[in-house]
Amino acid sequence: xxxxxxxxxxxxxxxxxxxxxxxxxxxxxxxxxxxxxxxxxxxxxxxxxxxxxxxxxxxxxxxxxxxxxxxxxxxxxxxxxxxxxxxxxxxxxxxxxxxxxxxxxxxxxxxxxxxxxxxxxxxxxxxxxxxxxxxxxxxxxxxxxxxxxxxxxxxxxxxxxxxxxxxxxxxxxxxxxxxxxxxxxxxxxxxxxxxxxxxxxxxxxxxxxxxxxxxxxxxxxxxxxxxxxxxxxxxx
Amino acid sequence: xxxxxxxxxxxxxxxxxxxxxxxxxxxxxxxxxxxxxxxxxxxxxxxxxxxxxxxxxxxxxxxxxxxxxxxxxxxxxxxxxxxxxxxxxxxxxxxxxxxxxxxxxxxxxxxxxxxxxxxxxxxxxxxxxxxxxxxxxxxxxxxxxxxxxxxxxxxxxxxxxxxxxxxxxxxxxxxxxxxxxxxxxxxxxxxxxxxxxxxxxxxxxxxxxxxxxxxxxxxxxxxxxxxxxxxxxxxxxxxxxxxxxxxxxxxxxxxxxxxxxxxxxxxxxxxxxxxxxxxxxxxxxxxxxxxxxxxxxx
Amino acid sequence: xxxxxxxxxxxxxxxxxxxxxxxxxxxxxxxxxxxxxxxxxxxxxxxxxxxxxxxxxxxxxxxxxxxxxxxxxxxxxxxxxxxxxxxxxxxxxxxxxxxxxxxxxxxxxxxxxxxxxxxxxxxxxxxxxxxxxxxxxxxxxxxxxxxxxxxxxxxxxxxxxxxxxxxxxxxxxxxxxxxxxxxxxxxxxxxxxxxxxxxxxxxxxxxxxxxxxxxxxxxxxxxxxxxxxxxxxxxxxxxxxxxxxxxxxxxxxxxxxxxxxxxxxxxxxxxxxxxxxxxxxxxxxxxxxxxxxxxxxxxxxxxxxxxxxxxxxxxxxxxxxxxxx
Numbered sequence: 001x002x003x004x005x006x007x008x009x010x011x012x013x014x015x016x017x018x019x020x021x022x023x024x025x026x027x028x029x030x031x032x033x034x035x036x037x038x039x040x041x042x043x044x045x046x047x048x049x050x051x052x053x054x055x056x057x058x059x060x061x062x063x064x065x066x067x068x069x070x071x072x073x074x075x076x077x078x079x080x081x082x083x084x085x086x087x088x089x090x091x092x093x094x095x096x097x098x099x100x101x102x103x104x105x106x107x108x109x110x111x112x113x114x115x116x117x118x119x120x121x122x123x124x125x126x127x128x129x130x131x132x133x134x135x136x137x138x139x140x141x142x143x144x145x146x147x148x149x150x151x152x153x154x155x156x157x158x159x160x161x162x163x164x165x166x167x168x169x170x171x172x173x174x175x176x177x178x179x180x181x182x183x184x185x186x187x188x189x190x191x192x193x194x195x196x197x198x199x200x201x202x203x204x205x206x207x208x209x210x211x212x213x214x215x216x217x218x219x220x221x222x223x224x225x226x227x228x229x230x231x232x233x234x235x236x
Numbered sequence: 237x238x239x240x241x242x243x244x245x246x247x248x249x250x251x252x253x254x255x256x257x258x259x260x261x262x263x264x265x266x267x268x269x270x271x272x273x274x275x276x277x278x279x280x281x282x283x284x285x286x287x288x289x290x291x292x293x294x295x296x297x298x299x300x301x302x303x304x305x306x307x308x309x310x311x312x313x314x315x316x317x318x319x320x321x322x323x324x325x326x327x328x329x330x331x332x333x334x335x336x337x338x339x340x341x342x343x344x345x346x347x348x349x350x351x352x353x354x355x356x357x358x359x360x361x362x363x364x365x366x367x368x369x370x371x372x373x374x375x376x377x378x379x380x381x382x383x384x385x386x387x388x389x390x391x392x393x394x395x396x397x398x399x400x401x402x403x404x405x406x407x408x409x410x411x412x413x414x415x416x417x418x419x420x421x422x423x424x425x426x427x428x429x430x431x432x433x434x435x436x437x438x439x440x441x442x443x444x445x446x447x448x449x450x451x452x453x454x455x456x457x458x459x460x461x462x463x464x465x466x467x468x469x470x471x472x473x474x475x476x477x478x479x480x481x482x483x484x485x486x487x488x489x490x491x492x493x494x495x496x497x498x499x500x501x502x503x504x505x506x507x508x509x510x511x512x513x514x515x516x517x518x519x520x521x522x523x524x525x526x527x528x529x530x531x532x533x534x
Numbered sequence: 535x536x537x538x539x540x541x542x543x544x545x546x547x548x549x550x551x552x553x554x555x556x557x558x559x560x561x562x563x564x565x566x567x568x569x570x571x572x573x574x575x576x577x578x579x580x581x582x583x584x585x586x587x588x589x590x591x592x593x594x595x596x597x598x599x600x601x602x603x604x605x606x607x608x609x610x611x612x613x614x615x616x617x618x619x620x621x622x623x624x625x626x627x628x629x630x631x632x633x634x635x636x637x638x639x640x641x642x643x644x645x646x647x648x649x650x651x652x653x654x655x656x657x658x659x660x661x662x663x664x665x666x667x668x669x670x671x672x673x674x675x676x677x678x679x680x681x682x683x684x685x686x687x688x689x690x691x692x693x694x695x696x697x698x699x700x701x702x703x704x705x706x707x708x709x710x711x712x713x714x715x716x717x718x719x720x721x722x723x724x725x726x727x728x729x730x731x732x733x734x735x736x737x738x739x740x741x742x743x744x745x746x747x748x749x750x751x752x753x754x755x756x757x758x759x760x761x762x763x764x765x766x767x768x769x770x771x772x773x774x775x776x777x778x779x780x781x782x783x784x785x786x787x788x789x790x791x792x793x794x795x796x797x798x799x800x801x802x803x804x805x806x807x808x809x810x811x812x813x814x815x816x817x818x819x820x821x822x823x824x825x826x827x828x829x830x831x832x833x834x835x836x837x838x839x840x841x842x843x844x845x846x847x848x849x850x851x852x853x854x855x856x857x858x859x
Contacts, residue, residue: 049423075425082423089417092409100413103406104425152425271641273648322837331786331840333722334587337644338782339836341589341775345829352822458822462771466652469645477642504660507653514649515634518642 001027001062003048003156003188008057010040010047010212017043019212021057025205030182030189032203032220034196034233040212041192042084045158048190049081050074061156075104078155084164084192086141088148090134094125097133097144101151111151118147121177139170146177156188157181163195171195175202196233200224208233242370242378243499244492249384251491252391256446257468258475258483259398260439265477266415267435273340274314275443276465277347280458282307282444284351287362287456296365303444311440315433318343344465352458359460364452387449394445395484398438402480411435466507467494470514489513535708542704549696553689562688562760563800568695569756570796574780575706575789576749581778582786583715584742585722586635590647591750592773593654598624598751599758599769603670604663613674613759617698620755621748628747632740639725651774655766669765672758691760698756702749707789709745718742772825779832785839802827 003025010018018040025031033041046052048059050071059066064077071081080101088097098118102111119126122143128136133144142162149157159178163171179202181187193199200206206223208216216229223229230236257275264272282303289299318339326335366382402408413421414431422428446468447461454460467490475486490513497509553561573595581587588594598620605616631650635643658664677690709715721728721735729735758764776799784795802824810819 051419051422071422072425072427075423080423080425083419087417087420087423089413089420091416092413096409096413099406099409100421100424100426103410104427148424265641271645273644325837326840331836333585333640334581334786335836335840337587337641338778339833341778342829342832342836345772345775345825345832349822349826349829352825353818356818357821462652466645466649470649473642473645502660504656507649507656508660511646511649511653514646518638518646519634 001155001188003031003059003061003190005048005059006057008044008047008059009055010043010052011055012043017212018047018054021209021212021214023205023207023214023217025188025190027188028182028186029204030178030191030202032196032199032206032223033190033192033209034194034199034206035209036233037194038211039209041209042160043212044209045081045083045160045190045192049079049158051081072104075152075154078153079158080149080152080154080156081158082145082149082160082162084160086138086145086165088133088136088141088144091132093130093132094136094144095129097148098125098151101148102153105153114151114153118150121150121180122147139166139173142166142170142174143177146174150181154187156190158190158192160192161194162191163193163198171198175199178202196229197224197235200234238373238376238378239499241373242380243495245378245380246384247492247495248488249380249387249491250495251471251488252388253446253450253464254467254471254491255484255487256391256394256442256449257464258471258487259395259480260442260446261468261472262475262477262480262483263435263439263442265472267411267432268315268319270319270336270340271469272314272436272439273337273465274343274347275340275439275468276461277344277351278307278310278314278440279443279447279464280351280461281310281347282440283362283447283451283456283461284355286444286448287355287360287451290362296363299362300445300448303448304441307444307447308437308441311443312433312437314343314440315436319436320429348458355458357458359455359457361455362448362451368453383452390445390449394442398442399480401438407434411438463507467510470510473514474517538704538707542700546696546700549700550693553692553696558686558688561686561692563804565688565691565695565756565760566800567793567796568692568699569753569760570777570780570799571699571792572702572749572756573753573777574784574792574795574799575703576746576753577777577781578784578786578789578792579706579710579718579749580742580746581781582788583710583722584718584739585639585725586739586743587640587644587778588635588647588746589644589774589778590649590651590654591746591777592769592771592775593651594624594628594747594750595754595757595773596655596764596766596769597627597747598754599764600658600664600670601751602755603672603758603764606672607670608663613694617752617755621752624751624754625744625748628751629740629744631747632743635743636736636739647774648771651771655769658766665765667765667767669763669768671763674759674762694759695756698752702752703789703792706749710789714738714741772828775832776828779828779835783831783835783839798831799828802831 006022008018008021009016021044033044035041043052047054048066050066050069054067061077061079066074066079089100098115102114105111124140125144125147133141136144146162162174166174175198178189178191182189191199191203200220200223203220206218206220207214208229216223216226260275261271264270285306286299286303289302290296322335322339326332364383366386368381368383370378370381402412410421410426410431414426414428418428446464450464471487471490472483474490475482490510493513494506494509498506553564573591577588577591601623602616602620605611605619606613611619638646659666674687677685677687717733717738721733721738725735761768780795780799783798784791805827806820806823809823810816813819
């Protein structure tokens with residue numbers, strides 16, 4: 001099982017947002033996708049989950065073609081995208097937000113069990129189950145978004161800048177949580193981040209995007225050691 | 237005293253009918269960001285179908301049931317085969333802002349014309365299942381009849397069913413999520429397009445019920461539900477287009493307001509009253525009586 | 535501007551000549567077309583340019599019609615003055631409405647103007663001076679004697695209506711090309727951006743509404759002239775819809791196609807009548823077919839020529855060039 005992206009080209013109207021991007025993520029590994037604002041990271045995820053259509057190229061998850069399918073159907077194949085900006089439904093309660101992730105599975109008992117697992121991972125959510133999602137703090141909302149994704153029992157998790165706008169301590173928590181998702185649940189994760197250091201520290205492999213193209217690729221360790229990467233993205 | 241009591245009761249009964257129309261408009265608005273003016277057209281078709289059933293079988297309740305189904309099916313068809321292709325086709329240029337409004341108006345006209353053609357434009361009656369004669373209170377006869385009470389009961393039941401559906405079921409959760417955040421709903425595995433069509437079906441059914449309940453006290457004609465549309469819309473706006481509760485409250489306020497003006501001032505001021513109500517609310521409290529999120533900008 | 539003036543004068547001459555050669559019925563229709571030209575022009579100004587939708591312009595026409603009728607019959611004003619009053623008073627009323635409308639957009643504005651369209655005519659029954667359902671009779675008077683014995687009343691209507699249409703459309707075309715028109719277009723496409731550029735959007739919207747209402751009022755007064763009465767039934771809800779349809783069909787973003795919309799609106803009842811007479815003058819057909827045609831036309835226009843027939847013609851012209859070049 002792995003994610004194989006080859007020669008992906010995505011256009012925003014007349015502008016090529018993603019250009020000939022290819023990379024592979026092995027099963028149960030975390031791939032960090034780093035790059036500056038506007039590099040195409042979000043577009044990449046939106047294309048993989050089916051929110052945006054690609055022009056040419058392919059992306060396969062275990063032989064399932066991600067690109068030709070609407071997002072709601074990709075979810076049924078185990079691919080879940082957590083959008084940027086703490087994507088929770090503000091008007092719904094924490095519990096309802098979680099349920100949202102599991103509705104398509106139609107199995108009530110399984111849903112309850114999964115919810116217990118999620119709440120074990122994010123106990124703070126358990127304390128706020130009945131509250132409206134917009135009363136949560138930024139970090140809690142991000143946890144809720146990830147929690148909702150987990151309710152869908154994903155195999156491939158696409159995370160868009162989960163650390164954005166969060167306090168350092170919370171960011172650390174989030175990254176540790178993502179790490180444990182890989183370690184304990186064997187999830188495959190594509191982690192898009194502006195916080196390159198944090199992402200590369202928990203990732204197995206890394207991809208750096210610039211203007212829609214892959215500029216650096218390799219193991220996370222090698223990227224952490226690469227002077228060019230350091231200069232451009234890690235700040236030292 | 238009797239005038240006050242009867243105005244109150246009639247106002248509530250009227251408001252109850254308006255609320256079904258306003259709820260159906262709010263439902264569609266929330267899920268598709270479109271004010272479906274064609275709702276009146278869908279309702280009139282359903283009501284004429286009900287008329288046929290009553291004519292052939294003499295049963296109001298069978299007709300009622302058939303109207304609900306017809307309304308639901310029609311609502312689903314309009315969303316799936318009219319609105320969705322429309323949005324796909326018209327997605328650029330300045331026309332986007334007015335295209336949905338204009339398109340649903342066009343559809344309204346077409347539905348009305350079809351109805352007029354198939355059934356003719358003469359006024360037709362639908363006999364009510366219970367009496368239209370007012371209750372007697374002592375020596376007085378109230379203008380409030382068993383039928384009006386029945387209307388209130390039916391609408392109350394419908395509202396309860398709808399709120400249970402929305403608040404307590406997975407389907408309702410999907411509907412709400414799809415309306416609030418369609419993208420997040422998609423990413424959660426919810427088939428947003430199909431859910432939206434379902435929302436239109438429910439709205440269509442509610443509109444059909446409004447149509448069939450409104451007819452026994454007057455008559456049926458291709459234009460007879462225009463009033464309902466205007467009042468339903470005014471009620472929805474007064475209540476704040478974003479909320480179901482608001483739609484109901486707005487409808488009751490409007491129903492009572494219109495009845496009181498009609499009884500105490502003059503019957504021909506009904507429409508101007510609704511208009512004035514609408515303007516006042518829009519000027520004074522633009523987010524409606526029950527303020528919801530989201531702005532007045534479509 | 536000079537070119538346009540010549541164009542309009544030339545148009546005027548042509549109409550003059552046409553009016554002489556054509557039979558009574560066509561002349562009468564010509565007058566109706568002129569009325570619709572003004573009314574559709576008002577919608578193009580309001581919706582196409584300033585982006586405010588109105589489903590109540592039929593009621594505004596009614597308003598103007600009543601003002602004209604009251605001025606002419608109760609205040610004994612000469613016709614031309616009554617028309618000016620109609621435009622003016624409706625324009626002022628439009629400013630008031632516009633003030634409320636400026637806060638609204640999209641469906642809210644549509645629904646509110648719809649409520650207005652339904653509400654205003656019923657006021658006629660409330661105040662006896664408005665004559666209730668029968669309305670008020672407007673004596674159109676006879677054409678001036680110096681035009682000769684054979685100058686029919688319909689021709690007189692035609693002249694008056696065409697003159698009004700030419701003058702108002704000339705004026706409208708100019709104002710749409712002016713900085714006002716550009717401002718309105720700016721706020722139609724992006725009100726926030728316009729505000730940020732310092733455009734007093736509220737005022738501009740009210741201005742547009744007011745001018746549009748004035749035009750509609752004038753159109754209404756002219757309509758009343760042609761039928762000699764003003765009553766609620768002359769201005770049904772379907773009129774408001776028809777105006778919007780006419781505007782969309784003729785290309786709501788440009789004044790150029792306004793004649794097309796007006797002609798279509800006048801032609802549709804004719805088509806309905808002739809279809810009906812083929813089927814034995816069925817009441818069903820005469821009452822439902824016009825609505826059906828108008829609505830179907832509206833939907834087709836939105837789907838296929840959303841930005842006006844000009845767009846399609848443009849494409850065709852380019853295609854031809856590409857083929858021949």
